[in-house]
Amino acid sequence: MSLNFRFGVISDPHVALPETIWNHPNRFHLVEVSIPAIEMALAYLEQYDLDFLLIPGDLTQDGEPENHAWLRSRLALLPFPVYVVPGNHDVPSLLPTSRTIGLADFPHYYRQLGYENASQLDYSRQILPGVQLIGLNSNHFDPQGQQLGRLDEAQLAWLERELIALDRQLVMVMVHHNVIEHLPGQSSHCLGRRYMLDNASELLSILQKFGVQLIFTGHLHVQDVAYKDGIYDITTGSLVSYPHPYRIFNFHLDDRGRKWLQIESDRISEVPGFFDLPQMSRQWMGDRSFPFTIKLLTEAPLNLPLDEAEKLAPSLRYFWADIANGDALFDFSELPPEARDYFEGFSAISPDGTLTLIDNHTTLLLEPLPK
Secondary structure (H helix, E strand, O other), X not given: OOOEEEEEEOEOOOEOOHXXXXXXXXXXXXXXXXXXXXXXXXXXXXXXXXXEEEEOOOOEOOOOHHHHHHHHHHHOOOOOOEEEOOOOOOOOOOOOOOOOOOHHHHHHHOOOOOOOOOOOOOEEEEEEOOEEEEEEOOEEEOOOOOEEEOOOHHHHHHHHHHHHHOOOOEEEEEEOOEOOOOOOOOXXXXXXXXXXXXXXXXXXXXXXXXXOOEEEEOOOOOOEEEEEOOEEEEEOOEOOOOOOEEEEEEEEEOOOOOEEEEEEEEEOOOEOOEXXXXXXXXXXXXXXXXXXXXXXXXXXXXXXOHHXXXXXXXXXXXXXXXXXXXXXXXXXXXXXXXXXXXXXXOOOEOOOOOEOOOOOOEEEXXXXXXX
């Protein structure tokens, strides 16, 4: 079987028409550039003869109907199919409000982008001969209306039925929340766990059972490729925060039947009014990093006193920006030993101590999953 195709990924574009933009002093991302950034990314991607484009959530600033409508109309003009799933910003409440859509409204906006059945929040589509895409909604609300990253039992049962029927297909899964940790201790840390699917282990168990090896996620706004037990979770940074990336993937089978996935990443370097966008947005992120850094220093596992954390925080001004950029190698030799070891542990280094530069440009060999 010949199976060769090319596709793109844009994540977390947070589209915001100018009249809908609202300011928050601590936000890390620049929704002001959302429209020109996605226009530029789409223009670049149109040059690549793509078979399809994936957008794993946070399509809009905060679920505004006019922003969803604008994006739907813009994506309809592309020469290749586009598939989306909702992010937490796309459906911030279970029911619609005066300024946002509700969870059940989302598929109605994107019927040509995966949701042929507008009564379902999950879908399974053959997007190319021999290639199946499963889009999952990871936004759920508890009885108090609190938004959670979770798949319920009905979704997991539906997924298992779908996978049983997909014999000998290449299956790719797209979901907003991360399924494999992209940061040390992400699933247990107060700052990291909200980006994780809180029942990720259940999803991973099902995917491993059926040999699914590729998951595409967003939400975290970082460039990272995470691996666990034969499965890759490829998360893509946001178009509206440093380093403003998008990705291009080439999949092919070689003459021995092995599956290869080549990953390339590019960035938006300027938009009108922001002529050195990466430098400006890195500075923006650094200027807003202090509360985040203090929390890292004062929460477990470091648990430093506030006065000590305040002294160390300036050394970590660009820590999150460098994480977001991908392939980071940290040297915090000026920090006390415990803090130094903790923060250097976020470097892109594999358990065997070797530098693993796979977050932005690499080629993955998708080996068969262990039985």
